[in-house]
Amino acid sequence: MQIKSPKYIYDFFNGVIQGENVKHYKKLYKEIDFIYKTRDNQLSPDTVMYEVYSFNEGGSNILLWGLTVIYPITINGECNMTRGHFHEDREEPEIYFGCSGEGLLLYLDSQGKIFAEKVFKGSLHYIHGNYAHRLVNTGDDTLRVGACWREAAGHDYKSIDEKPFPNRVYKKDGKIDIA
Numbered sequence: 005m006q007i008k009s010p011k012y013i014y015d016f017f018n019g020v021i022q023g024e025n026v027k028h029y030k031k032l033y034k035e036i037d038f039i040y041k042t043r044d045n046q047l048s049p050d051t052v053m054y055e056v057y058s059f060n061e062g063g064s065n066i067l068l069w070g071l072t073v074i075y076p077i078t079i080n081g082e083c084n085m086t087r088g089h090f091h092e093d094r095e096e097p098e099i100y101f102g103c104s105g106e107g108l109l110l111y112l113d114s115q116g117k118i119f120a121e122k123v124f125k126g127s128l129h130y131i132h133g134n135y136a137h138r139l140v141n142t143g144d145d146t147l148r149v150g151a152c153w154r155e156a157a158g159h160d161y162k163s164i165d166e167k168p169f170p171n172r173v174y175k176k177d178g179k180i181d182i183a
C-alpha cells in the first residue's frame with residue numbers, strides 16, 4: 005500500500021489552507037465599499053478587507069472546504085465584515101467554525117428576521133440553507149473562520165443587495181454597539 009502525503013495542509017488556528025488546488029482571492033475596499041453605511045476616504049481603495057481560501061476535488065457533487073480571513077478594520081466606527089449572501093439553493097446548508105479572533109455571525113431569513121451568534125476559536129455554526137450569513141470582525145485581531153459547503157449551494161448576493169441586513173455592528177471606545 006502506498007502512503008501519500010496529504011494534498012492539503014491547514015494550520016487551523018493561525019495559518020491558511022495550502023495545497024495544489026487551493027483557490028484564493030482578496031476582497032478590496034473598493035470592491036465592497038457599498039456594504040458599509042458610510043465611506044472612509046482616508047482608507048486606501050486597495051485595502052484588503054478580507055481574504056478567502058478554498059479547495060475542492062471536482063467531481064459531480066463538489067464539497068468545498070474554505071477559510072475566510074477578516075481584518076480588524078473599522079469604517080467610521082463600523083466593524084469590518086464579509087459581503088454576506090444567501091445560497092442560491094435555499095435547501096443547501098453550510099458549516100462555519102471559528103479558528104481565531106472574535107466576531108459575530110449574522111443570520112438573516114427571507115422575512116428579514118435577524119439574529120447573531122458569537123464567533124471565537126472553537127465555535128461551531130450550522131447555517132441552515134434558508135439563512136443569509138455574514139461574518140463581522142468585532143475584535144482587535146484578525147478573525148479567521150473555516151467553512152464547509154457544497155458547490156451546489158451557489159451564492160445569491162442580489163437578494164442581500166435588494167434587502168440588506170437590517171443591523172450594523174459598530175465599535176466605539178472598545179465597546180460593541182449594534183444599530
Ligand SMILES: O=P(O)(O)OC[C@H]1O[C@](O)(CO)[C@@H](O)[C@@H]1O
Pocket residue numbers: 056057058070071072086087088089137138150151159
Ligand atoms: O461571499 P462572501 O459573503 O463575501 O463571504 C465570503 C466567503 O465565505 C464563504 O461562505 C466560506 O468561505 C464562501 O462561500 C464565501 O464566498
